[in-house]
Structure formats: C-alpha cells, structure tokens
Amino acid sequence: MMKYPRSTSIAIAASFILAASCATASKPNPPAVSEDAIVDAGIRYFAEGQLRKAENVWSTIADPAKRSLYLSFSRAYSAFDKAVAKAEKALSSSGPEAAIAAVKESGASPSPPEPIEASAADPLGARARLERVGSEAALALVARASDTERAADSDLENARSVKGKDQATSAGKAQGGFEEAVRLYHGAEGWAPDAEEDARKADAKAHAAEELRKRLVKESMLSFPDRMGQVFARSPASSERLGDKELLAFNAETAAIIAGSLADFEKIAAENPDILDAATLDRLRGSARDLSVRFARIESAIKAVKDRGKPVMPLIIGIFNPQPGDPQRSRPASFTGTLAGGSDWWWGIADIPKGLAQDLVITMSDTRPVRVFAAGQGIGSGSRRTTSDLVNPLFKVGNSWPVLNAGARLENGVFHIEIGPGQSDGYSGEAVVYKSFMTRTR
DSSP states (O other): OOOOOHHHHHHHHHHHHHHHHOTTOSSOOOOOOOHHHHHHHHHHHHHTTOHHHHHHHHTTOSSHHHHHHHHHHHHHHHHHHHHHHHHHHHHHHTOHHHHHHHHHHHOOOOOOOTTSOGGGSOTTOHHHHHHHHHHHHHHHHHHHHHHHHHHHHHHHHHHHHOOSTTHHHHHHHHHHHHHHHHHHHHHHBTTBTTHHHHHHHHHHHHHHHHHHHHHHHHHHHHTHHHHHHHHHTOOOSOOSOOOHHHHHHHHHHHHHHHHHHHHHHHHHHHHOTTTSOHHHHHHHHHHHHHHHHHHHHHHHHHHHOOSOOEEEEEEEESTTSEETTEEEEEOOEEEEEEOSSSOEEEEEEEOOOTTOOOEEEEEESSSOOEEEEETTSOOSTTOOOSSOOOOOGGGOBTTEEEETTHHHHSSTTEEEEEEOOOSSSEEEEEEEEESBTTTTBO
C-alpha cells in the first residue's frame, strides 16, 4: 500500500468525511481522494485502536466489495475483543470452567485484509489476553483435576484393601472422582500441553474403578442371604434371661433390621440393573422375605408357649438359614448356663417343612445328660412329664443327642431342652437341624 505521513492521511480522511457530510452545501465538491488513501487512513486509525473512526473512514470506500472487506474485519475484531473481555470477566468472577467455556466460545482472532500487517491487526491485544485467560484457566482446571484424581486414587486403594460393606461405596466414589478428573482434563485440552494424555490415563482408572465396583456390588448382592441369616441368628447384648416383653422387642428389632436391609438391597438392585439377572434377584429377594415371614411365627410362639424355660438364640432354626458358604448345614442356636443342681430348661423352634424327615440334634460341650420334649408336655423344674423324652438314644454319638424325624414329632416345631447336671456347673451347647443326622449332613 502507499505510505503517507500521519498528518497527511488524517487530513485526507478528514477532508473526505467533511465532503461526504456536506451534501447540501452550495460549494463544489473537493477533489476526489484515492481509495488507497482512504484505506491507509482507516488502517492508521485501526492500528491506534480507534475502531469507530476506522470504520467511519472505510465506510466511504466506493468499491462495495472492498468496503465490505474492511468493515467486516473491523466488526469481527470488535466482537472478538468483546468475547475476550467476557472470558476475562468469567475468570475473575465465575472460575476457570466458565472462563474456558468463554474462551472456546470466542473463537480465533479474525484474519486481517492483506494490506493490514499482523503487527497492526490486534491493536487492543485481544489475542494475547485470550492466551493469558486460556492458560490461567487451563492450569487451574489441571490443578483441580489432579487433586480430584489423587482423592480418587485413595478411594480406589480403600476399595481394594479395606474389607467390609464400604468397599463398593469407595469404588463408586473413586469411579466418580476419576470421571470428574477426566471432564476437567478435557476442559483444559488445547490450553494445557498434557491435558489430553492425563484425561486418557484418568479414564482408564475410571474404567478399572467401575469394574471393581460392579464386582463388589455383585458379591455383596450374592452374599445378601448369608448376611441376613447372620442378622437373623444374632443374640441379645445381655446374657440375662429375657422376659416375654424383652423377647418380643428383640424379635421386632431384628425384623426391622432385616426389613431395612431388604429395602437397601432393592435400592442397590434398582441402581445397578445390569449386575444380576432377574431370576437371581428374585431368589435373593425371596430368601430375605422368607426370613421376614418367620418373625411372625416367633412372636406367635412367644405368646402361646408357657412354662418354657430360657430361649436359645436364634430362637428359630432350620435349613432355611444355612451355615455361611455351606447350604447343606443349618446355622445352630446356642445356649450357655450354670447349673448347681437339678435341671435347667431351654426352648426353641425347629422350622422343618412338612413331609421332610429332618433331625433336631442337641450337642453339648461335655457329657452331661440331655432330654428333649415337645410343647405341652408339662416341662419345667419340678414338673411331671406326661410323655417320654424324644431323644433317640440308639443314635446318640458322643455328646450329640438326636431327635430323628423331628418335624413329625414336635408340635408346631417347638422343642424344650432339659439339661442335667454334669461334672462342672458351667455348660454350653448348640441346637441344630440336620438334613440327616444319620449321614451327618446338617
């Protein structure tokens, strides 16, 4: 382009603007100004940051295409500068994420028409300001992502090393942390040099945490019946004899725990629909509901059975509540006492389905004698028994006293245990239901 002294360019532009504004004047128009001079005058204003004056000058260019070229560039640059100012404000008031969003929204600085040199195309320093905002916001996002990733690493380590019900929770927390880190790293891409690679590594950790969470949730769900069986078989905190009121309260408390656990299980199943198939879910739900049904039976027996002695714990036993990891063996009820003379009495319920020839067995810690009676047989200290002891002595093994085919011989499954004197005052024992005592499976 032609070079003019600054004073000359300004004078040319001013005279041209003055001539254009005096359409009603009677004097003849001044000599025409060349378009190159007009372009140069506008460029000088633009380079000084006086965008409005530059546009006023360029608006007088006669060639429509050339006029549009310069005006469009000036307006695009003005819009770009405003977008950068918005990003600067976001960084100071709303944080790095809002700033990065504004930076990306601002786009790139518009390319100037060929006569405008690069050094003059950014008079307001918008490009440099955008670089500063983008770099500062990206560094802040990377720092936050790194902190989030470190916390997720700790949660993942806990999920892998700490045993218990919180493992799946820790794994889920780790997964969420890594996913958040990935999001933050992606936000910094293009402005932080290693953000893309950091996002890839964090994403791999997120997938590992997800797989661990799914495995732990699945294990937790599959072990649900065992855990509920353990709750069902829990004993009162106090070892003192429980009266009806306390026994009913303990039964209700246990029922509430299992009901609450079943509700938690349903929530987990709803949140993780792809963990287990429908048939397995139904089986697990059914096992918990089966336990819940038995609380009503316990309550009914507590109210109906009189002169019964002390309760074994759990009060109701059977194959429905198997030993953990061994569905062929029932979980036993236990009892402990001290006997200085005479007899001691305990009671419980053997839950044996009709038609199944399962056996009730009382196993003692020593060789003292044991008798077992059905309900309504005049049990109790000093009572006169109207029927014989149900133990089958020919099948007694060691300290184990069996009642074969107990389901057909007990009234509503209720049994009473008479503990005789032994070589020491203290004693302990278990009551357990065997699928078959003859084959020693329980």
